[in-house]
Amino acid sequence: MLFTLAAASLIRHRARTVLAILGVSVSAAMLLDMVMLSSGMRVSFGSLLTSQGYQLRLAPKGTLPFDTEATIKDGDAMVSQLLARPEVVAVSPVFGGQLYILTAHGVIASSALGVIPAVEADYELSSGRQPATANEMVANDALLAATGASLGDTVHVGSGFDSQLRTLTGERTLRIVGRARFIYMAREQKGAALPIETLRAMQGRDADGRVSLAMVRLVPGQDIESERAALERLFPRVTVISIAEALKQVDERRSYFTQLAVILGAVSLVVGFLLVTTLVTVSVNERIGEIAVMRAIGVHRWRIVAQIVLEASAMMLVASPVGLVLGLVTARYLNSILANFPGMPERIDFFYFQPSAAWTSLGLLALSGVLAGIYPSWRSASLPIAITLRQEAVG
Amino acid sequence: MSAMLEVRALVREYPMGDERVAALRGVTFDVDDGDYAAIVGPSGCGKSTLLNLLGVIDRPTSGTVAIGGERVDQLSDGRATEFRLRRIGFVFQRFYLMQALSARENIELPLAEAGLGKVARRDRARALLDYVGLGAREGHRPSQLSGGEQQRVAIARALANSPKIVLADEPTGELDARTGAEMIALFERLNADGTTIVVVTHDEDLARAARRMIHMRDGVIVGDERAR
Amino acid sequence: MSFAALCLALAIAQSQDSTRHIAIDERLAADAHLHLGDRVSLSATPGESGSVATIGAIVRRSADPAEIARGEYKVRLHLTQLQDLLGYGDRVDRFAVATTSEQVIGSAAERINSAAFGFRAHRSRDIAVQTSATFAVVSRFHRAIGVITIAASAIFLLCIMLLKVDERRRDVAALRLMGISARTIVRGVVLEAAGIAVFGSVVGVGVGLATSWLVNLHYQGVYRTPLRFSIVTTDIMLGAVALSLVLGIVAGWLAARRLVHTPPLALFGR
Known part of the structure; x- marks a missing residue:
């Protein structure tokens, strides 16, 4: 009965209902997008950090990993010390640098990572294999495309390029044995990885023993925070970053987007709420007489409120799935815009869909639908029955 | 015979600007169980105000109303609603049916509110429609029914929860003479079957059909006669 | 430096x-x-x-x-x-060259590039385009969000205007019964809707200016920068008023047409 009356009321003013549903759908889409934006980058980055199983990262004091060209002196000694600790299962040192490749069309510069292939956690192989000898490397699609090289090809590379003499420094001939997707590199960024000793040797004596970053995998169940603190005490010139800490630093950098998401999300919710409240108020005002009759024949006030709240919620609920689909489409579009941020890792999503985002949006919408219905319905159900009936009879 | 309705010194005043206007100025009367009373009088004499107070949709300024021995003049909103649902049947001049619901669903509305199961309320609604002669029109919407048919549905709705008393406000006011006569006959049948009826009307035929006629003027009862 | x-x-x-x-x-x-x-x-x-x-x-x-x-x-x-x-010796990452006039920038760059050994000359404007890539992305993002917001606002406005006109059904019925022509009624309703839309949008512009001021105050504090994050330009204000006006007129016309095509007694609910 309640459903019939609610449905009848919505159908009675079709154009109004359709517009309201459309309006709420757009609000819902915006809300979902903003919920996704508010946590997307964090979740996306968090999943990148955790995917390889390393809980701690050691970087030169005061920097984020690869934030600057700073390196840790005596990195090898630090790695040995780390491996000697019973709390540590594995350590993956990384040494960053540049690689210059001579081609027929000129010199191509690429980012290079010196790694220990057996424990590396910076890339995923899409084909081929890990470097097994000192003169092997893996490259990403961007580098392969730029050089025109394929798996199995050898390339002449250097760790430096003298632009005046147009000659490479720290030269090597390396064989490309794998095609890799670098987790933290930007979409358009050219990248290669080779054994850490090879890259260091190419850079000369200054690079001996240096690392840009060391990732540490702990024994399962180990308290990460206490180990982080212990390592910072052990290596005072190094910043030890846990995933939580890294996410906190990411939070600071993405605070603009978080705040934008909160503001626009709140505005979307308020617009949806206002729209439904306005419609419900008008709809209730049009049915004051009907409500008074229902009250006169003994229908309880709460049931009238329930009917009208049901109407408001129905509008919200019909609009929500439409809004969610619309939201996912727009999120994809907006994400494609933000993916063009210079230097943004390819696998980072600003709009990261999680079921919780949909549930949060749905929950907020349902709540605002209920709230939108409560006030006008309670007000109308509380009007004096006799007077309302008389006025309706006159009107 | 015991009194179904006991009204004592009933006063109802309305604020109008700085002054208070009395619509009822001390009304006292009883209606026996199973009786059929018509309240008549010129417009503005307080008939409808009285009916609203009897129907527990308004509160008196002073005085008391008891229905079936229970004081109803100071009930809380929740208890008044419950009382209206189970003890009182309302019939309005303009029918006031829910346009979105069918004839049967309109009757089922107070039954559903009273917590009756789906099957039981369907059976009860059908029985009531048969009683008012609209058994074949159960699926029709109010807009598909004539004025007389709509009023019959409204009477069936008023009877849904077997009320102690039926209150009717100008039930023939919107009907033509022939349909009005059918309605009068229906009220007589209803009363003959044991329902107490209080009707407020300008319609002399309807008033004459009642067993008792209470005359009102300027908020007070000026006459009370047994028709037969 | x-x-x-x-x-x-x-x-x-x-x-x-x-x-x-x-x-x-x-x-x-x-x-x-x-x-x-x-x-x-x-x-x-x-x-x-x-x-x-x-x-x-x-x-x-x-x-x-x-x-x-x-x-x-x-x-x-x-x-x-x-x-x-x-330990860079006398190396530099880049250096800037001032030309005598804007017209010679292209030829100067060409001359440098034909003679240079180990470096290239770029126009400052081209460099600026590259370095402002982040800003360009943010700007595109804001524009996309703006389009979605405008769509939502348009629907909201259309809805409100329809309701507003619908509220006048009894007045419209009375006017029709008095013999006022449908055309005059539509014109009157549209005029009223346009007036409300313009008034609402002017108030909205005021709210927008105040919000913009608050946004700048907040973000300039958060990022400790003199950068203005939100600027309400004349174009934006005129655009908002014009959009509201168009939507108000469309909504008013649609609703008024529906009303004048409904029999007056039906509008009275009889």
């Missing part, structure tokens, strides 16, 4: 210096409690002892959108000072 990532350690000022002066940005000065005349130690590697310099200036950060979310500090040094610190 040139830029580089440097490690900077505070050294206690002991004596009047013969050291060179550097400039630091006000964010660094505030966070590290540095003042003019303080002496600091600069090095290119964390933990290593470097050369001592005196803070000669504290500079305000430029309103650069590319920098707003970056937490780094900035130190400005004399070119040779930084070259010494980094």
Whole structure:
């Protein structure tokens, strides 16, 4: 009965209902997008950090990993010390640098990572294999495309390029044995990885023993925070970053987007709420007489409120799935815009869909639908029955 | 015979600007169980105000109303609603049916509110429609029914929860003479079957059909006669 | 002057210096409690002892959108000072060339590139386009969000206008019964709807200006930058009013047409 009356009321003013549903759908889409934006980058980055199983990262004091060209002196000694600790299962040192490749069309510069292939956690192989000898490397699609090289090809590379003499420094001939997707590199960024000793040797004596970053995998169940603190005490010139800490630093950098998401999300919710409240108020005002009759024949006030709240919620609920689909489409579009941020890792999503985002949006919408219905319905159900009936009879 | 309705010194005043206007100025009367009373009088004499107070949709300024021995003049909103649902049947001049619901669903509305199961309320609604002669029109919407048919549905709705008393406000006011006569006959049948009826009307035929006629003027009862 | 990532350690000022002066940005000065005349130690590697310099200036950060979310500090040094610190010799990353007029920029760049050995000349404008890529992305993002917001607002406005006109059904019925023509009624309703839309949008512009002021106040504080995050231009204001007006007229016309095509008694609910 309640459903019939609610449905009848919505159908009675079709154009109004359709517009309201459309309006709420757009609000819902915006809300979902903003919920996704508010946590997307964090979740996306968090999943990148955790995917390889390393809980701690050691970087030169005061920097984020690869934030600057700073390196840790005596990195090898630090790695040995780390491996000697019973709390540590594995350590993956990384040494960053540049690689210059001579081609027929000129010199191509690429980012290079010196790694220990057996424990590396910076890339995923899409084909081929890990470097097994000192003169092997893996490259990403961007580098392969730029050089025109394929798996199995050898390339002449250097760790430096003298632009005046147009000659490479720290030269090597390396064989490309794998095609890799670098987790933290930007979409358009050219990248290669080779054994850490090879890259260091190419850079000369200054690079001996240096690392840009060391990732540490702990024994399962180990308290990460206490180990982080212990390592910072052990290596005072190094910043030890846990995933939580890294996410906190990411939070600071993405605070603009978080705040934008909160503001626009709140505005979307308020617009949806206002729209439904306005419609419900008008709809209730049009049915004051009907409500008074229902009250006169003994229908309880709460049931009238329930009917009208049901109407408001129905509008919200019909609009929500439409809004969610619309939201996912727009999120994809907006994400494609933000993916063009210079230097943004390819696998980072600003709009990261999680079921919780949909549930949060749905929950907020349902709540605002209920709230939108409560006030006008309670007000109308509380009007004096006799007077309302008389006025309706006159009107 | 015991009194179904006991009204004592009933006063109802309305604020109008700085002054208070009395619509009822001390009304006292009883209606026996199973009786059929018509309240008549010129417009503005307080008939409808009285009916609203009897129907527990308004509160008196002073005085008391008891229905079936229970004081109803100071009930809380929740208890008044419950009382209206189970003890009182309302019939309005303009029918006031829910346009979105069918004839049967309109009757089922107070039954559903009273917590009756789906099957039981369907059976009860059908029985009531048969009683008012609209058994074949159960699926029709109010807009598909004539004025007389709509009023019959409204009477069936008023009877849904077997009320102690039926209150009717100008039930023939919107009907033509022939349909009005059918309605009068229906009220007589209803009363003959044991329902107490209080009707407020300008319609002399309807008033004459009642067993008792209470005359009102300027908020007070000026006459009370047994028709037969 | 040139830029580089440097490690900077505070050294206690002991004596009047013969050291060179550097400039630091006000964010660094505030966070590290540095003042003019303080002496600091600069090095290119964390933990290593470097050369001592005196803070000669504290500079305000430029309103650069590319920098707003970056937490780094900035130190400005004399070119040779930084070259010494980094062991760069006389190397430079880039240098700027001023031309006598704008017209000769292209030919000057061509001449340099034909004669240059080991470097290339670029127009400053082209470099600016590349370096403002971050801003361009944010700008595109904002534009996309703006389109969605406008769509939502348009629907909202259309809905409200329909309701507003619908409220006039009894008045319209009375006018029709009095013999006023449908055309006159439609015109009147549309005029009223347009008036409401314009009034509403003017109020909206006021709210927008106030919100913009608050947004700037907030974000300038958060990012410690003079950058203006939100600017309500005349074009935006006129656009908002024009959009509201069009929507108001469309909604008013649609609703009024429906009303005048409904029999007056039906509008009265009879």
